Amino acid sequence: MGTNVHPRWKLRSAMNKKLLAALVLLCLLGFSLNTVAGEGNTGTVDIENFAFSPGDVTVVNGTTLTWTNLDVDNHTVTADDGAFDSGLLAQGESFSYTFDTLDSFSYHCTPHPSMTGWVETTAPQPAPEPAEETPGFGLLVGLLSLSVVAIALRPRD
Numbered sequence: 001m002g003t004n005v006h007p008r009w010k011l012r013s014a015m016n017k018k019l020l021a022a023l024v025l026l027c028l029l030g031f032s033l034n035t036v037a038g039e040g041n042t043g044t045v046d047i048e049n050f051a052f053s054p055g056d057v058t059v060v061n062g063t064t065l066t067w068t069n070l071d072v073d074n075h076t077v078t079a080d081d082g083a084f085d086s087g088l089l090a091q092g093e094s095f096s097y098t099f100d101t102l103d104s105f106s107y108h109c110t111p112h113p114s115m116t117g118w119v120e121t122t123a124p125q126p127a128p129e130p131a132e133e134t135p136g137f138g139l140l141v142g143l144l145s146l147s148v149v150a151i152a153l154r155p156r157d
């Protein structure tokens with residue numbers, strides 16, 4: 001009987017290693033959901049063919065917008081009231097600005113005044129916060145995975 005048990009045990013041990021690796025990955029994924037969910041809203045605006053695209057944007061207050069110049073020519077992202085100014089952006093360069101006041105902002109490109117854009121910020125919805133639930137879910141996945149790993153690693157007789 002001793003000769004039969006040994007190879008079977010080896011096979012089970014190899015399977016457990018793969019299972020363990022998968023579960024450790026799941027743990028990491030579960031815990032990393034926490035940090036991702038905590039970050040603020042983001043949005044992007046392309047600068048292409050001498051225009052901001054989309055030109056009019058409405059975002060939740062606190063959102064970080066990132067403009068990227070796709071043109072060969074240099075452009076700027078300059079608030080009409082001076083609230084922000086990217087300076088000259090070469091092709092492929094980006095500029096980010098976090099909107100933290102409830103307001104509307106018109107902006108333009110300094111070298112090309114006919115290039116204009118507009119951003120309006122709105123109040124975040126006070127109702128149930130999905131951001132509160134997501135970290136809890138991530139934590140739950142992480143803890144569940146940890147307990148499965150603990151079970152997989154339990155001493156055998």
Ligand SMILES: [Cu+2]
Pocket residue numbers: 050074075076109110111112115
């Ligand atoms: Cu321009």
